[in-house]
Amino acid sequence: MSVYAVKEMFLTLQGEGLQAGRRAVFLRFAGCNLWSGREQDRADAACTFCDTDFVGTNGDGGGKFADAAALADAVRAMWDTWMEDPVDGAFVVITGGEPMLQLDTALIDALHARRIEIAVESNGTLPAVPGIDWLCISPKQGTEIVQRSGDELKLVWPQPGSDYAAMEQWDFTHRLIQPMDNASQRDNIAAAIKFVILHPKWRLSTQVHKSLGLR
Numbered sequence: 001m002s003v004y005a006v007k008e009m010f011l012t013l014q015g016e017g018l019q020a021g022r023r024a025v026f027l028r029f030a031g032c033n034l035w036s037g038r039e040q041d042r043a044d045a046a047c048t049f050c051d052t053d054f055v056g057t058n059g060d061g062g063g064k065f066a067d068a069a070a071l072a073d074a075v076r077a078m079w080d081t082w083m084e085d086p087v088d089g090a091f092v093v094i095t096g097g098e099p100m101l102q103l104d105t106a107l108i109d110a111l112h113a114r115r116i117e118i119a120v121e122s123n124g125t126l127p128a129v130p131g132i133d134w135l136c137i138s139p140k141q142g143t144e145i146v147q148r149s150g151d152e153l154k155l156v157w158p159q160p161g162s163d164y165a166a167m168e169q170w171d172f173t174h175r176l177i178q179p180m181d182n183a184s185q186r187d188n189i190a191a192a193i194k195f196v197i198l199h200p201k202w203r204l205s206t207q208v209h210k211s212l213g214l215r
């Protein structure tokens with residue numbers, strides 16, 4: 001039996017990628033294998049451009065969940081918010097941090113048993129647990145990507161040195177370029193647009209939730 005450490009959980013609309021615009025419960029697991037989450041460690045981390053707080057379990061809807069059933073019940077209850085008559089079509093986006101550090105078959109099965117479709121966003125350095133309905137992998141330059149198949153490959157751009165030509169040989173249905181959200185965002189957007197113009201196997205993904213004021 002696992003104890004799951006969840007940073008936060010909230011109801012929103014998915015803001016990026018091919019599933020953008022869908023009503024979704026966001027389940028953010030605590031912890032990542034590529035950065036401690038502490039600013040003093042960022043410069044030396046394997047991933048240096050993170051825009052997410054995934055440390056601890058103190059966010060809205062966060063906490064420690066004793067087992068898969070407890071966490072799946074919480075996801076289902078959050079999905080049912082404002083629903084007079086709960087319907088099918090429940091959708092959870094499991095992210096982090098790095099969700100593959102905690103996601104396991106017990107939780108996949110518990111969510112499916114509650115008729116919840118499961119999307120996962122991972123950095124790809126750990127193998128994906130079977131049973132995920134929509135798998136998005138977002139590679140970070142300089143890391144070893146072991147998960148080279150899925151539904152969506154999302155490359156945050158620019159990441160100098162990224163071997164996008166090799167990534168085109170990986171087994172993904174969709175390939176996305178997403179401008180990096182940092183102080184150079186305007187330049188990053190221009191670079192991402194130029195990339196897609198030159199490499200039409202990729203398409204642009206923008207973080208719609210940020211311009212809409214969604215979480």
Ligand code: SF4
Pocket residue numbers: 032033034035047048049050051052054096097098123140
């Ligand atoms: S891999 Fe993802 S969660 Fe981890 S530090 Fe990088 S951007 Fe943040």
